[in-house]
Amino acid sequence: MVTLAEVARHAGVSASTVSYVLSGKRSISEATRHRVEGSIQELGYHPHAGARALASSRSNIIALMVPLRTDMYVPVMMEIAIAVATTARQHGHDVLLLTGEEGPTAVRRVAASGLADAMILMDVELHDERIPLLRAGDRPAVLVGLPADRVGLTCVDLDFEATGALCVDHLADLGHRDIAVVGEAAAVYQRHTGFAERTLQGLRTRAAARGVRLIHRPCEGSWESTAGTVSRIFDERPGTTALVVQNEAAIGPLLSFLRQRGRAVPEDVSVVAVCPDQVANQSAPRLTSVAIPAEEMGRRAVDLVMTKLGADPSAASPGVHLIEPRLTVRDSSGPAPVQLPAP
Template structure:
């Protein structure tokens, strides 16, 4: 069994320094804390419950669990991470970023070593295997995302189903009858990632409600994939006049690909998206879009987890209503 003296020897500090780093009873430099935390992770050290109770104080660290799996849009994830870090500093807390696909073991390690007071978990799946452990842990957690069965959890996110509904409703109001969703990379759907699934369900339900013909197309996050999909859509769906994009990386390349193929945006094809405002605004044709409120979601997650740390009751579900901003990429569809 790994002891605190083993951690101290590996990190090149005294055992008391490791103890202070775990308990927060005395200030430890950021460089020393990072070295100790690295040794704890490498050696698999887990202080027993009695030692944690004796320490009796918090680490003033929040763990942000965001596994960088294949298909994850790193720039989008980075926006959320920055918002969490910024909000945490307002509470005088630091953030421990966990990016590996560690599942149960990663969560258990953080909980058992007292590296963090609470956890904020991203990239939530509809049937996420981490949920039973999160419900059982002895420290607070907040999910950015809504699984299929969120009971007993605290979740916050944009209402992605309503966001897709807004995009489709906007196109329907302009007279478009044939629409397509250009979605996340295929592996995101295979994993059952919650936000992507909610978008598909919202898009399909809204299209059905408006009597529209619709189709869903996962797309790899590359310009080549955007070009290939644009060609396929024009070949297979010649009546297509409206597109909803939920894949920030291909938004601009997709618009460029359609125009290179002789399809004018918005003259021949209206494009909407679910993406950050800056991405929609900087496109060559500014895109009508539902904003992705990373700052609000990240700050909301931190606020919820800090309230839980104080023992204040919080709602299980915090849903941010979508907001659609009309720009130059949408226009009336063909006359019926």
């Protein structure tokens, strides 16, 4: 195993100079820094993590709290987590994975132990119990999601309110006046999970502004629950001509159920989904959708964390960073069918 002293001899500098190059604690001339970095690369030197942490008071670890819930669509969460891990490595950091079920306990453990230099929290609720601990602590943190009170916090997320509005505008422009929302599982709304609540707010506000009738029904996502939810929607609102789906697990069962009932998409009923592009493109028919930019959210969260850990405090000011939604029109949405008057 290559030692720091061997790197120093190879580069023709002192061991302290190599240490300063690694830590960045002192200014080193460009030529010397390049020589040391060349020796590090040529010899394959890797600083000892424990020694580096003692020397710099940094662990070079980011704690990521990921929700592992049965009522959440795990592939999207994992895509965000993978983006966090790969981007962190580009910055020379590793990721410590924590499960969302630990809640405030995990935040306390990370803060008290110094396990990580910073935290990234997912599955953010409007009144999240973890947030007071973040505000009281000294660990930099970034939220993937928006709580109700964002003062002093740094957040990144898709603009879900604008997402809901975009779905209504697309369907209203096609002449639809009765829209139903097939939502997430009931537990997601009971927890007041931010993304679901904000999408619903955007849908309702824009529907009212456009003179569109809108109903929302939670759905567990199984075949039975999806079939029951859609049946109830058409029983309650026989004139429904469009469905907005924010539940990736329900998409397949919903399209299958519509086929079984003889309702053609989009001739009889249009379907717009909030889901990853991969899900939209693999459906039959291909779905008009607003994409979930999971990779971008994970990457931006790490970039914001690294800014907070940097040397310029002014560059790390709190704030909300929203990603503008993008609706892609595919095969599942079309003009509202003509409603024949009752005889």
